[in-house]
Amino acid sequence: MKPITILLAEDSPEDVELIREAFDYHRFSADLHAVRDGVEALAFLRREGEYADAPTPDLLLLDLNMPRKDGRETLAEVKADPALHTLPVVILTTSTAESDIVESYTRQASAFLTKPVDFDAFLELIRQLGEFWLTAVRYPTRAG
């Protein structure tokens, strides 16, 4: 079976590193790509510029607070784009704000996850995320 391709939009290199570590820890076989903000994420998804040869992600893991274009705007653009709107988007953020949760679901996010402060809890969250999104879920067939 072809491994799942995941695009991670996250401005903090530390958090990217921690998520990669957690994936390795659980031995998830996923093709994980990281970009640093919403502008890069949309370019990646649309294969623009330096991302002309980028693979087509099956899942977008999206941080909310990022420079230039934040997760809220990125989510809205993805869902408004007929070529992208079936892409499942999971919000992965430090935020616990009710307004962020409501806004994310209103804009058709598939799930809203808060990064736990505790590292073990963080590992556990990634395990659940991986088991659900990497093994249980069926994705629409996507071009590319």
Place this chain on the structure above:
Amino acid sequence: MRGELESGPLLTALLDSGVVAVALFDADGTIRDANERGRRLLDLAVDEEAGLRPPPWQVAPADPDLGTEGAFPVAAVATTGAPLRNVRLTLVWPEGGIRYIAVDAARVEDAEGTRRVLFSLRDATERILAEQALRQREAELAEAQEIAGLGNWVSDFTTDTLRWSDQVYRIFGLTRAEWPGTREAFMASVHPEDHDRVQAAVDAALAGAAYDVEHRILRPSGEVRHVHQRGRVDFDTQGRPTRMVGTVLDVTEPREAARALEQSRAALERQNSELRRLAEVAAHHLQEPVRRATVYAQRLARDGSAADWPHLHDQLARMNRLVADLQRYLAYQTREPERSPVALDAVIAAARDRLRDEGHGDLTLTLEPDPLPTVEADPAQLTEALHQLLDNAVRYRRPDRPLQVHLAVRWRDGRWELELSDNGQGVEPDYRDRVFRLFERLQPDDGGGTGVGLALVRRIVENHGGEVTIAPRQPESGTLVRLSLPAAPADTRRDHPR
């Protein structure tokens, strides 16, 4: 040839009939004779032996308001022979009675050549009292208009003239002498930017709509006032406009009060949304480094991997910066600026010194004009803002060329405009508004900015009642930040003294 009317018997009948009142004066001013009606009008008694008694009244002194003279014009007419018409006199009785009369006078000569003056007399009391009442009403109306600030006008299309009440002249800052009273002259007083709107309102009124328009006018002094005009057009039976009448109210003060209110409402709304954002920040931006530091600390405790130490340190340092910047920002959130005359040279020098102390001195700074003028502002706050802008210029410089910063200051439209431009990376048009939001950054976590700097600059400028904008990026030209600071709040002078 004399007509029948002018023959003796008819004239006698006319004098006796009581239709006309006449009196004959000697050239020295004594009343020689009067007919029955004349005697009644002049309150003259006849003594059987001595004839006419002297009049019981005196002629009051001349009064230009009433248009009265101070004496019967006997001498003038007796000397020149030129008749006089409609001379007004006030007769005053010692016990307080008053009577206004109007007289016509002509010189007559008897058979011996003695010159006398013949007066035809009319009671003018009602007319003069009516005129007086009318003048008083007009004065009261003018007074009421002045108190209310409301003027009225009449535009007569048949004569193509425009008549203003005194209050309209006061509102427009004009005198009757310098204003020709035409519609063109009125339009010349309308603020150029409102010209089309006023013309459209006039056109609509000529088409039958109510005239109701608020616009600005320019006084000859250059002062701008806001006026509210209401009026209507009258039409003749053929539907042609005959005249337009209306009122002008000076609404400058309420408009300015409303604008000030709107400004403080907007400022409050902004503060509220920033406070909400601050609350979110506690959840997001402060939590992020805390969460990561916790993770690294846990891993250190578990694995003792030396590689986690610098990560832990970085996160704590970032936390430290965030808290410090947030504190700096909050300090200006509600602080009223303490204004005083500030030499901009000193402020920019202080900002630059601070930057140098922080190890960022390597930039070329040019000033325009040099030396810079003095403005009214809070010196500490302005220094903080300029320091922040210079800090941004250094932080977002282009690595391939030496950093040049230019500060241009000019007085424009009642405000000081400070333009700080550099040859750095610039800000793309999409982000021109975002950059002023708190904790907004345009670059990924680079260990540098926390996204407080420009929000702080905006806070300070708005504390001064000003505005800050970033000009769109021109290719290769870097960033241009424009601060516009009003003169002292109550100062509405057009030209600032140097």
